[in-house]
Amino acid sequence: MLSPFRVSVIVLSAALTLSPLAYAQSARPPQSGLHKDEKAPTAPAPRHDISGTWVPANGLLDGIQPEGVKAMPNDGKSEHQLPYTPHGLETYKSHKPLIGIDAVAPAFFNDPRDKCEPLGFPRADLYYLRETQIMQNEYKVAVLYQYGEAWRVIWTDGRELPKLVDGGVLVGNEVREPRFYGYSVGKWVDDTTLVVQTVGMMPEDRVWLDITGRPISDALRVEERFHRVNHDLLELTVTIDDPKMYTKPWIAMNKFPMRLEDPHTDVMEVYCSPSEMEKYNQLFANPTSAPAGDTPVR
């Protein structure tokens, strides 16, 4: 039986797919007349259109970001140290990630991801950014992430970004609840660049920034800059501004290249299943994490 969440995704996807604008400019121009080894010239970027299925241009690991956010991996190098506030550092130290310089064994982590919690935003950009389907019409841009089959909507209909207030965001006169994927508003700053602001994400005990346990809070503001360089190339830049956790804004993803994929591609699901996770922990994670002769129990 379909859950309400899945029904919502199906309805949203169907609505956007059927929209006359969805994928309107994704079809590649004809390339007939080329020799076998001759590469077709890349077509220019269409105006105000980032729709399509996009994949990391430099391989899957680039999007998975297994060492932490792409532009600032958590590798101990001085140039990658984040500007933590005291509270940010304390929060980071309370996290027990499976990857990074402070990684723990698989049986001892506390990453919400492995309890099958939603990744949330901006972690959806900063971890496991794989085949990403973007659909748009005149009112909104929908981003469909592969991990967890999660989606979010970026409004491009001219509305204002909600104001951050205690306990959530202010939409008109109404205080609205925090969301895993926040509240997003986008504006075209030129023909090929969509700048998106997002606020209203979950508090620090619900979400992490990346797989290495970097923290975020409900004071977070994120700027995404989607720049379509040409027909086949999209660059994504993500800036983190969280005064509770960091003393200044910093760039987590810098012109991250994504390449347009065959529009017929059927994206494979990547999910977190509590039952499969439990089986994995029992069969593999717990016994490999134990000293010889001892098996920890989560």
Next chain:
Amino acid sequence: MDKKIALVAAVVVVLVGMSMPLFAHHGTSVFDTSKTLTLKGSVTAWDWSNPHCLLQFDVKNEDGQLVHWIAETQNPGNMVYAGWAKSSFKPGDEVTVTLVPAKNGRPFGHINQVLLPNGKTLDANKGLTTTNDSAGSSGGSKPDNYSK
């Protein structure tokens, strides 16, 4: 040496980077990444599941006793891109598994590659490092319209 199931070889020190496994769900802390083992065994189960696929197989040790091994790969979404599938193994398949062993000496490991009965080799790390230029789809998914 037993023709069907035999522990073939032994611990091989590998050059760093030559066969370093790739980990996207968890790190390398429980594995001895300075070593690889090559084991011949008989498949008992193949779990095509998240967060990691698990290959279970029995290996006869030097004393003639069966040792049950469990070795992981990446998740299905990564493995399919490296040419793996839910149908890659069935119980009873005789395979040769090259893996990075657990530090604690238990029969667990992270798979680098598997030699199948038909002589084909499945590389567990291939998918994550492949770029779009060398394969049609970089996400493990396939251009597919289903049946028309």
